[in-house]
Amino acid sequence: MANSKWSHTALLVIDMQNDFILDDGLMRVDGGKAIVPNVIKTVERARQHGILVIWCDGGIYGEIFWLKVVREHDPQGRDVELFRRHLYSQGKVGPTSKGSPGAELVDGLVIKESDYKLVKTRFSAFFATHLHSFLQTAGIHSLVIAGVQTPNCIRQTVFDAVALDYQPVTVIVDATAAATPDIHLANIFDMRNVGVATLTLQEWCEADA
Template sequence: MGLKINQINPEKTALLVVDMQNDFVAAGAPLGTAMGQEMLPRLKQVLEFSRSKGISVIYTAHVHRRDGSDAGLFGEIYPPIAEGACLIDGTPGAEIYPEVAPLENEPVIKKHRYSAFFGTDLDIILRGKGIETVVIVGLTTEDCCFAAARDAMYRGYKVAFLSDVTGTYDYKDIGFGMVPAAEVHRVFLTVLGGSTAHVMTAEDFIQKVEDTVSVERV
């Protein structure tokens, strides 16, 4: 049960770096998550490796207009968005965290919903590059990363979801008890692994690319 990816061809693979923005990652950020900070060393490693192997690197940024006209129900779900305190396009908080910022030639897909495919040109870019496998890293496991993984799978892309380069935050008690970030992460990795993606570590990903490249050279 579940999708299995045995080979990862760099020329047909895109690394999708989801919402590693200051408003999610920086210390004291309105929507900050400790897991976002904790994963940074591994994300840097994955970025450096991917770039060295010619894997396409694409970023996403969840942003809204200052007047809230594109926020939809997010204003009701997240008070900081309703207050205009975060994720406002063009503000420092909406920018990619400097330690993992995109290179000049790496596109940033601006989106207004969880999924990087909803209302964007991401699918056009991926197909134009001949991409077959999408590797998901970033924030948050259960929302934007999960939505991107599902929508990628729906469109026929194989999805590698990196378990130690994704993360989330604690969920408050709404009647079923508080759920710590680690538990949210564990459950959604299990769901993804059984229904949508090949869940693997950064080390697994790197090894699969190296093995594929080695086979192709023979």
């Protein structure tokens, strides 16, 4: 049953896709595999409370939304950042190409029928997407973030959320990851310094008591 305390909150799950997580992923984030269990638990907790889960890749659970925020690219790389276009050249199947196994969610994360999928082609889930208008229409003003990776998609999404006056913005520090722990912690430090709440999964779960 949805908890009214969380009715204006959304969980953004960012880029938890095979190409970013698996050992043979084309854009593997070294710390990504270790956080999969905590991301699964974060999603489960959100669903229990009716929190809007957005999978940057999404869906709707009672008063809480579940949104899926994912990267998907044109197989020819025509919508990819310029610095990555070489990865799609000469007939290669580039990272997170639409319809490829690498673009699928990692095992353990499942989009349900009522979920909503938001596709992005840049680091921030807000850039050139309808995420902000979607959240405004849903009455969402508080965001919780999980996924990969901390200095890129997590950080840019968080800083855009802060600029758009979402409050509070919370990053689950052990359900997000970067290539190394030092990179992860440095970016967590920077986000904390702009007013972002940086909680462990346990601390976040205890906060709903």
